[in-house]
Structures are given as C-alpha cells and as structure tokens.
Amino acid sequence: MHIDLLEKRWLYVALGMILLFLGAIFYTAWVHNVHPPGHAETIDSASLHLSEEFAEDKLGVQAEPLANGSVQVRLVAGRYGFYPREIEIPAGRTIVFRLASMDVLHGAHIPMTNMGTMIVPGFVSEVTTVFPKPGEYPLLCNEYCGFGHDHMWSKVTVIAPENWHAPTKGGQQP
Ligand SMILES: [Cu+2]
Numbered sequence: 001m002h003i004d005l006l007e008k009r010w011l012y013v014a015l016g017m018i019l020l021f022l023g024a025i026f027y028t029a030w031v032h033n034v035h036p037p038g039h040a041e042t043i044d045s046a047s048l049h050l051s052e053e054f055a056e057d058k059l060g061v062q063a064e065p066l067a068n069g070s071v072q073v074r075l076v077a078g079r080y081g082f083y084p085r086e087i088e089i090p091a092g093r094t095i096v097f098r099l100a101s102m103d104v105l106h107g108a109h110i111p112m113t114n115m116g117t118m119i120v121p122g123f124v125s126e127v128t129t130v131f132p133k134p135g136e137y138p139l140l141c142n143e144y145c146g147f148g149h150d151h152m153w154s155k156v157t158v159i160a161p162e163n164w165h166a167p168t169k170g171g172q173q174p
Contacts, residue, residue, distance in 0.1 A: 034114060041124040043100050048076055053124075054100050060084045063167050070094035070128070071166070075139075077119045078102040080148030082139055086155045090164035091134045099125045107143035110156060118143060131158040 003011075028034040048054040054076055062072040071093055076083045078101065089095050099108055101119040108125070109116040117125045131137070141152035 045121040072096045075099045077106040080152040082154035088157045090161040091158045097127045109142040134158045
C-alpha cells in the first residue's frame with residue numbers, strides 16, 4: 001500500500017500528539033498523584049443527619065487519628081456551604097477528607113493543591129492529601145449548584161504541626 005509522504009508526516013504528528021497526551025496523563029498520575037476517583041461508597045443523602053458518620057456532632061476534624069496516623073476530616077456539602085464552615089488541620093500530615101452531599105451535586109476544591117473531588121449525592125467522596133505549608137486556604141465548590149454557588153466556600157487553616165492539637169471530641173471546631 002502506498003502512503004503519500006505528506007500523509008505519512010501527518011500520521012506521525014497525530015501519533016506524536018496521542019503519545020504526548022498519554023504521557024501527560026501518566027506523568028500527572030505518577031508524579032503528581034492525580035487519579036480519577038476509584039472510591040464507590042454509598043450513603044443516603046436525605047438522612048445524613050441521622051447517619052453514623054455525617055451527623056452534625058460528628059463533622060469536622062476527628063479527635064482520633066486513623067490507624068496509619070492520618071487526620072480524618074468529615075464535611076457535608078449543601079446549598080450553599082461546607083459544614084463545618086471552618087476547620088484547622090496540621091501541615092505535613094496526611095489528611096483524609098470524607099465528604100457527602102445533603103442535596104445536589106457539588107464539588108470540593110482547594111486551589112493550588114491536589115484536593116479536588118466531585119461530591120455526588122448518594123456517594124461518599126474521599127480524598128487524601130498533604131498540605132506542606134501552613135496558611136489559610138479556601139475550600140470552594142466547583143460544580144454549579146444553584147444561585148448561591150458563588151458563596152459556597154469554607155475556610156481551611158493549615159497550622160504548623162507543633163501548634164496543632166486534635167479537637168477533644170468529634171465535631172468540635174475552633
Ligand atoms: Cu455547591
């Protein structure tokens with residue numbers, strides 16, 4: 001089969017682009033730890049307030065660290081806010097966010113970090129991340145969820161590990 005030289009060149013260009021994009025996907029997966037969510041855990045969004053994990057007094061930074069030493073944070077997303085509105089977490093430690101929506105589709109995103117996930121009603125979203133530097137970070141909703149979407153954000157304060165203390169009981173906030 002004869003393939004014209006010009007056509008061949010364009011084939012190589014197309015092939016090169018495919019390899020470039022595949023390379024970018026694998027690079028971000030391996031080097032920056034960016035993965036599609038592989039976590040499917042269901043929950044009844046209409047009765048979060050009655051649930052074992054997402055009842056009002058169980059939200060926020062958890063008093064007990066997980067078995068591997070990471071700090072667990074539970075948040076509920078609802079029109080229009082993340083609850084609790086403010087959390088304090090330590091820098092340099094693994095943070096496991098667990099999020100559930102009480103109404104519609106929301107997103108959770110902390111700009112300039114790899115903390116980002118959709119919060120689909122009926123499912124628990126889990127994101128594991130580390131904040132290397134202390135500071136104040138906004139936690140934003142990045143899925144349009146209604147008229148108040150622009151105002152849907154919470155404050156995440158990352159504190160130097162030596163100054164951070166776990167809350168004495170679940171749900172307790174600064
Ligand atoms: Cu939202």
